[in-house]
Amino acid sequence: MLAKNIYETAHLTGSFKLRAGKESNDYFDKYLFESSPALLHEISEHLSKLVPAGTEVLAGLEMGGIPVATALSLKTGIPVAFVRKKAKEYGTCKLAEGIDVRGKNVCIIEDVVTTGGQILLSATDLRNAGANVVSVLCVIERESQGRDNIENDGLNFFSLFNMVELIESSSTGNVI
Known part of the structure; x- marks a missing residue:
């Protein structure tokens, strides 16, 4: 049912x-499912079961990963960091806002993964900030290339749904 709801919404x-x-x-417009409180709550319920043991920080990537990471933080009680694509050039000049990631086991949270390009860039930035980036968790795995790229970087990759599952949930009426 969740897959079908995401498909029909986004x-x-x-x-x-x-x-x-x-x-x-x-195209999956992630902001359509992220802006629905009921749907985002249900997504966080299901994603919470996939958060790897030992995760100390959920790192939501700018911009779509932030609402998912926040909802997941509320569900799991795991602190969250908000990761910019580029460190801001004023104030604290931080790349990751919120809880300090230094020395912590970090799980990157993203909404939709296609090639994993931004995830890999952000993983490098987080490592440079002292984080132990060990895993990635997303709502929609759009293409297997993203999984391959992420796993080739030594990260564990978990997705709630892949694109085929979402499409099949709608066209066949199957409940996922």
């Missing part, structure tokens, strides 16, 4: 350019 068709530069006729 799936768009048309012509879309993805972050990785590819064109696609299918």
Whole structure:
């Protein structure tokens, strides 16, 4: 049922350019499921079961990973850090806002993963900030290339759904 709800809420068709530069006729507008309190709550309920043991910080990536990480933090009680794409150039000049990540086992939280490019960049930035980045958890795994890239970097990768599961949940009426 959750997969079908995500699909019906966030799936768009048309012509879309993805972050990785590819064109696609299918697009999941993550902000549509992230802005629905009931759906985001249900997502955090299911994701909480996938958070690896020993995780000390949930690192939500700017911008879509932040609402998911916040909801997951509320569900699990694990502190959250908000990770920028680039350290701000004023004030504290931090890359990761919120709890200090130094010396902590960190699980990166993302909404949709296609190639994993931003995750890999942010993992490097977090490691440079002293974090022990060990895993990645996402809501939608769009392409297997993302999983391959992330796992090749030595990170454990967990996804709530892959794109095929979401599409099948809607077209066949199967409940996931």
